Amino acid sequence: MQTEINEPLIEEKKSISFIWILPLIILSVLIWTLYESYSKKGTNVQIIFNSAEGLKEGITPLKYRGLELGKVTKIVIKDLERVEVNILVKKDAADYVAVEGSKFWIKKPTVTLTKISGLDTLISGYEIEVMPKYNKDKDLKSQTKFTGLDSQPNFEYIKDGYYVTLLLRDGNSVNIGMPLFYNSMQVGEIVSKELYENNVYIKAHIYKKYENLVNESSSFILNDAVKVNFGAGGFNLKVSSLYSALVGGIKVKTSDLNAKKITDDKQYLLYTSDDNLEEKVIINIEFLDAEDIGEDTSIMYKGITIGKVTNISLNTNSVNAQAFIYKKYKYLLTNNSRFEINSAEISLDGIKNIGTVFTGKYITLNYKKGEFKTYFKDKKLLNSQINADDLELTLKADSLGSITNKSKIYYKDIEIGKISNISLSKNFNQVIIKIQIYGKYKNIISNNSLFYDMSSKLIDIKNLDLNINYSGINPLLKGAIAVIKDDKQSKLTKKTFKILKSHQEAYKIKKMRNKGFTLKTAFENNFRLEEDMPIYYQNYEIGFINKVDFEEHYSKAELFIYNKYKKYITKHSKFYKKSPVKVDASLNGILFEIGDISSLLYGSISLDNSSKKEINGYQIYDSFDTMKNSTNTINIVFDNIDGIIEQSSKLVYKGINIGKVIDISLSKNQKIVLKVQIDKNYDEFAKQGNKYYLKKSKISLQEVKNLSSTIFAVNIGVVKGKGKKTQVLFNGYDSISDIADSTKGKIFKVESLHATSAGVDSPIYYKNVQIGKINKIDLSSDASKVVLDCLIYNKYTNIIRKNSNFYDISGFKLKFSIFSGTKIETNTFTSFLKGGLMVVTPKEYDKKANGNDKFILKEELMDDWEKISPIIK
Known part of the structure; x- marks a missing residue:
């Protein structure tokens, strides 16, 4: 098999790859960002505050007049008492902020009576404010560390503004923002306050449109926005205005509007009150003691403040008060004028100078014409000095009781003397008290004068006999001796007297010295009589009960009647035990009547000669009503007596109460019989022809009559007739219209x-x-x-x-x-x-x-x- 070999494909490679463009762009952006950040980088400053409350890192801004100049970057605790706040200030603001003289503070919401500021921070949070220091003629040094202020500082004054410098020793009464008033109109305000050499310097800004009202003739006084006056004339509250009452302020008084403006180099005293502006006469008053008076105690004449005490100092045996009297009252300062301290006096006789309980004691001036004088002795100090005309006596007592060296001698609650010395007798059995009777009162004292201790006891109960000291609170608290004058006013030959233990004992001795005669009387045993109980006739004491013999059913009392009142004892005379308290209610209110203080404490007997009937033997009745019930009564017969109440229904003639219903009974023929006691003019209202009727309420379209009978008992009215003979039985009418x-x-x-x-x-x-x-x-x-x-x-x-x-x-x-x-x-x-x-x-x-x-x-x-x-x- 033949191997096939392919020829390789050869491509030309580019010099720069596209993938490197993106990193280059990113790098350029970073370089630019760093450059921008560095070029605009601000300045970091550190500020020390006492507290970082409301501040937040990365949020809290630094501002100047609303413009943000930086931001808080970091907050560090410096120590347990302070914090360090780091702020990055923008570069373009650093040349103005990070320099010496800049001031920093935390802006918070502020609400005062004169100003409301910083409310926006309630929503946006707290801010740090800065006030840069600017000087166009001088370059300021850089600074990055500062100490923060506790509050907003004063801003620079308004250019070409009108400012007045005031001087005040105590700055607590003045605050920044406090207004200045001229005739109740605000004309300016306080803009700064500084302490220098123990004085407070205040800068006041006068508003442009009011500059003509403040000049060199102006006076400046702290405003009495609320003025309270309490004295004999009553309570008086005066408020100048609601605004000034809340915020206070300073009053401006200008005497000459044409005077020159005040220059910056002048300082004016800020007065604390209008008193400081008035001319004064400096005087000295020597007091026996200065109890409850001091600096600023008022001196008054006829209810008007005429001056004040400025300083109190102690002498050897007295107190000296330096005071001023306004110059316009200078004529009151004579050698015959007298000063005395007024204070509240509380007794059963009443309350005197009650205003001093709230306002404190004050000094009164008793003015008499004379020569000008600036040194005086107060009345108490003058009285303490023994005069040649004063009478010196010796009193002896078994014990001292509440009597002290400061105790006074009184006659009829009037001070007539004082105690000069207290000592023990040689055998230590008695207290010897030397007293001084002022010369003008020495004729009060005679051989038969009686002295007794007014203060020894408040309440004394012995054998169920209550004895109350009712002479007043002052004698009880401070001790006092009272004098009872001899009616015959015998001569004074002796110098020593005995102090009796109580008014009761002294009074009994005085009564026994009077000449008089005795009167035998009888009384029932349903009430009690006491020996020495006084007998009165028409508010005059005519005698007393000398002796009381109690028997099983009917007792006897021997009355001692003073000779000069013998003519008032007749064959018609009757006696009754007087009720010390009488209450009578009507539409006019409730009458609460108290008899004389003696009868209230001990009881008393009253003589009544209103009856025309002769009596066999004298009798004392348990009350006035019982005595009247024995005589001076009539009977009135009615068919119906709705609203009649026994002992409450009155017999009324022309609006005057002349008697009352004392008994209600039913006759044999089913008629109602009212027994009426007649208190006044019995012979006139027990005559034939008089007609009696029920004073029932009547409300109709024509009239409203006798409205009180709908609330209280129905009364009986009378229409006088022309008869002359006496009659004791009458037929009553249902209303006055029946009579007419x-x-x-x-x-x-x-x-x-x-x-x-x-x-x-x-x-x-x-x-x-x-x-x-x-x-x-x-x-x-x-x-x-x-x-x-x-x-x-x-x-x-x-x-x-x-x-x-x-x-x-x-x-x-x-x-x-x-x-x-x-x-x-x-x-x-x-x-x-x-x-x-x-x-x-x-x-x-x-x-x-x-x-x-x-x-x-x-x-x-x-x-x-x-x-x-x-x-x-």
């Missing part, structure tokens, strides 16, 4: 099978003229009919004849007909509202009717009633 109606006309009885819409006081007409009214509505004796008592006035009784007809015209009548339509009829508007009757007397009228005649009420008025018009003779 008994003289106005005649009653005619009208019967109906059922009640009508007409009620009591509904009118009765004749030819649409009112001739009377319905006086009463009741059932007949057999209850088969309704009986109307119709009162016809005297001048119209002649109209009512035996054949007269009474018609019910109450409300309205509705007539409906297919042919004639609908017709509504009513006689009068009054009868429509409150009902009424119509009387028609026929042309052929009969004899005159009398009270015994009875009429039948007809329901429908005849159609031609208006044509019936007899001439009645």
Whole structure:
């Protein structure tokens, strides 16, 4: 087999393969990218912040006025207190940012009362802001490491702006952004605040349009946006404006609008209040003590602040207060003027200077004409100094109690002296108290004067006898001694007195010194009397109970009556134990009346001479009511007394309570008998001719009367007659109209099978003229009919004849007909509202009717009633 050998195919190979083009392109792109990256590569800066809160690597931008200049690339913890934030700054911005003087801070949302900023960062996240330092005349050195600020710095001032420099020692009251006000209008704001050499320098920017309002004559004062004043005139709150109340501010006062503008090199003091602008006179006041007063304590004259205390310093035995008085009140500073500290005083007599509880104590000036003076001593210090005219006495006591060196001597709650020294006797058995009575009061003291401790006890209970110190809170807290003056005012020859333990003991000794006579009385054992209990007549003490003898059923009391009141004890005199508390309720409110304090604490007896009846022997009753119940009563008989309440229903004459219902009973003939106690003018209200009626409430279209009887008890009214003889039994009327109606006309009885819409006081007409009214509505004796008592006035009784007809015209009548339509009829508007009757007397009228005649009420008025018009003779 022959082997076939093929000739090889020979092809020419190209010099460059296509497959190498793609790598060359990629290599070119990489070289270009590296070149672009290097040529535009920025500068890396490191900033130290206290916190990296809200910052994120690769996200948080660096911005200047909204333009992004770089981005955070890395955040590193520098130490436990700081972080290092690396920022790549764009190359074209690096020459301005990465230089000395640049300031960096973290921009966060800020909300204040004056400004809202950075709210966009709530959505986009926190940003780092930069403030480059630019100086066109000088090249700045490069810098890549910085310390970040805690907050946004102050921007450069507006070119050609108007700025004022203010000086303030305490910068806490002023903040950047705080407004400046001129006449309540904002004219500028604080733009910077710097501390230098213990002073705060504040830069204020004045807005362009208000530059003419601020000049060299201007004064700057911190704004009292909210000013509170509390004093004798009450509470006063003044707010300049809601805006200034919230943000505070600075007031600008300009005295001369034509003055020059303020230059940059001048500094103005920022005053804390308007007071600093007023001229002042410096004075010194020496106080015995300065309890509860200090710097800024007000000095007042007639309720007006005339100055303030500026400094307090201590002397050897006193306190010195440096103060100022406004120059316009300089005339008040005389050698006869006196200063004293005002403070709250609380006692059972009342509360004095209550305003000082809230505002603190203040100093008052008592002005008197004299020569100008700037050094003073307060009233307390002057009183503490012994004067030649003062009276010095010695008091002895078994114990000191609450009395101290600061305790005062009082007469009728007025300070008349003080304690100058306290020591023990030589044998240590007694306390020796030296006192000083001021010269102008020394005539109060005599040989028979009584001194007692006002403060030793608040409550003393001994053998169930209650003794309460009611002299006031001040004596109780600070200790005090009281003086009881001798009525005869004997001479003063002795210098030593004994201090009695209580007012009760001193009072008893004083009473026993009076001349008088004794009176024998009796009393029941349902109440208690005590020895020394005072006796009063018309609020004057006329004696006391000297002795009490208790027996099994009926006891005796011996009364001691002072001679000068002997004329008031007569054969008509009665005595009763006085109730210390009286409560009276009415529509005007609740009257809570307390008698004198002595009767409240110890009880008392009152003398009453209102009775005209002579008595055999004197008696003491347990109460005023019991005494009155024994005499001065009348009986009133009623058919019905709805609303009358025993001990609550009053007897009233012209709005004045003259008595009350003390008993309700039923008579044999089923009438109700009220026993009424008359307290005032018994002889006038127990006379023949007087008429008594129930003051029930009445509510109608015409009037509203006695509304209180719907809430409280029904009272009894009285109409005085002309009788002269005394009478104790009376018939009562249901209302005052019954009394008046008994003289106005005649009653005619009208019967109906059922009640009508007409009620009591509904009118009765004749030819649409009112001739009377319905006086009463009741059932007949057999209850088969309704009986109307119709009162016809005297001048119209002649109209009512035996054949007269009474018609019910109450409300309205509705007539409906297919042919004639609908017709509504009513006689009068009054009868429509409150009902009424119509009387028609026929042309052929009969004899005159009398009270015994009875009429039948007809329901429908005849159609031609208006044509019936007899001439009645």
